[in-house]
Amino acid sequence: MRAIRYHGREDARLEDIPEPSPKPGEVKLRVLYNGICGSDLHEYYHGPLMSMTRPHPLTGVQNPVVLGHEFCGEVVELGKGVDDLKIGDLIAVEPVQTCGVCHWCRAGQYNHCPRPAIHGYSREGGGLAEFTVVLRSMAHKLPQGVSAQQGALVEPMAVSYHAIARAYPKPGQTIAVHGGGPIGVGAFLALRALGDIRVIISEPSAERRAILSRLGAEYLLDPRSVNVVEAIHDLTDGRGADASIEAAGVAPAFKAALASTAPMGHLVVVAMHMEPFQFNALSLLAGEVNITGSKTYCNDYPAVIDLMARGAYSPDGWVTTIPMEGFIDRGIVPLHQQRATKIMVDVAGTAGS
Numbered sequence: 001m002r003a004i005r006y007h008g009r010e011d012a013r014l015e016d017i018p019e020p021s022p023k024p025g026e027v028k029l030r031v032l033y034n035g036i037c038g039s040d041l042h043e044y045y046h047g048p049l050m051s052m053t054r055p056h057p058l059t060g061v062q063n064p065v066v067l068g069h070e071f072c073g074e075v076v077e078l079g080k081g082v083d084d085l086k087i088g089d090l091i092a093v094e095p096v097q098t099c100g101v102c103h104w105c106r107a108g109q110y111n112h113c114p115r116p117a118i119h120g121y122s123r124e125g126g127g128l129a130e131f132t133v134v135l136r137s138m139a140h141k142l143p144q145g146v147s148a149q150q151g152a153l154v155e156p157m158a159v160s161y162h163a164i165a166r167a168y169p170k171p172g173q174t175i176a177v178h179g180g181g182p183i184g185v186g187a188f189l190a191l192r193a194l195g196d197i198r199v200i201i202s203e204p205s206a207e208r209r210a211i212l213s214r215l216g217a218e219y220l221l222d223p224r225s226v227n228v229v230e231a232i233h234d235l236t237d238g239r240g241a242d243a244s245i246e247a248a249g250v251a252p253a254f255k256a257a258l259a260s261t262a263p264m265g266h267l268v269v270v271a272m273h274m275e276p277f278q279f280n281a282l283s284l285l286a287g288e289v290n291i292t293g294s295k296t297y298c299n300d301y302p303a304v305i306d307l308m309a310r311g312a313y314s315p316d317g318w319v320t321t322i323p324m325e326g327f328i329d330r331g332i333v334p335l336h337q338q339r340a341t342k343i344m345v346d347v348a349g350t351a352g353s
């Protein structure tokens with residue numbers, strides 16, 4: 001079968017590799033769509049980061065590895081003991097295998113497991129292959145009416161959902177989202193679906209602002225041409241945003257978010273900051289802002305799938321698809337240049353080509 005494998009920095013190859021088969025407790029999927037994630041860009045240009053140069057303690061997997069952790073597929077074969085899924089079921093994959101025995105796993109907070117293996121980085125297989133095999137526990141069956149493209153959005157939307165949940169949004173509030181990439185879009189769509197929440201989005205890319213505008217975002221700020229802190233205060237009678245989601249990953253966005261969050265509000269950092277930076281902690285005393293991080297997701301898939309079934313996450317207008325052959329030139333490169341928001345590889349549609 002065809003698969004895109006990561007061998008090391010700036011080295012991902014479309015290759016022919018053996019088709020996997022499911023062991024007991026596993027599910028074999030024919031992959032339909034796989035989204036390219038910001039972490040795939042980091043891996044490609046700066047890695048190995050998430051993938052392994054020595055065997056992963058849980059799975060023994062090391063590079064080269066099939067990439068792809070945001071994907072949807074249909075069940076083609078069930079391993080022994082899996083009797084609650086059917087051939088043809090549409091599945092969104094939660095690409096995380098945890099140890100199951102550490103303090104955090106036993107407490108149900110598995111996103112803090114210190115030894116997670118990620119499908120598409122450190123497990124056998126990934127979503128950028130015609131077929132892949134996952135544990136039954138990683139497979140979330142999608143309800144009628146949710147499309148395969150939407151299914152491939154569940155993973156990044158779960159990242160956004162976990163982040164907004166940590167901001168404790170309430171009806172009537174104003175929430176600022178700094179960064180209008182896929183995680184920012186996911187935060188906007190989820191906050192809108194929750195209802196009666198005004199969302200202000202700051203995003204420097206004109207292309208991404210245009211996409212957000214088409215999705216219905218009303219309060220869009222260009223941090224290169226307006227003072228974001230003043231603009232947010234102007235829109236909130238001088239109070240600041242009730243909560244802020246920092247999905248940009250650059251120091252100016254964090255500082256703007258901190259300075260424009262209302263006293264006792266929440267500031268949630270969900271972006272991957274690759275560079276350290278300084279900020280004046282005096283501003284924490286002034287505003288008593290609760291700063292926190294948000295790490296992937298933990299039991300968030302059902303809520304996202306539920307919102308999806310109710311129409312919250314249309315891929316129209318912000319998701320584009322490419323063939324497997326285009327992974328680098330039409331996927332990694334334009335995302336790196338921020339010329340697109342979410343690019344998905346149409347794996348099934350181009351599998352045989």
Ligand SMILES: [Zn+2]
Nearest residue numbers: 037038039070
């Ligand atoms: Zn991702």
Ligand SMILES: [Zn+2]
Nearest residue numbers: 099102105113
């Ligand atoms: Zn664990």
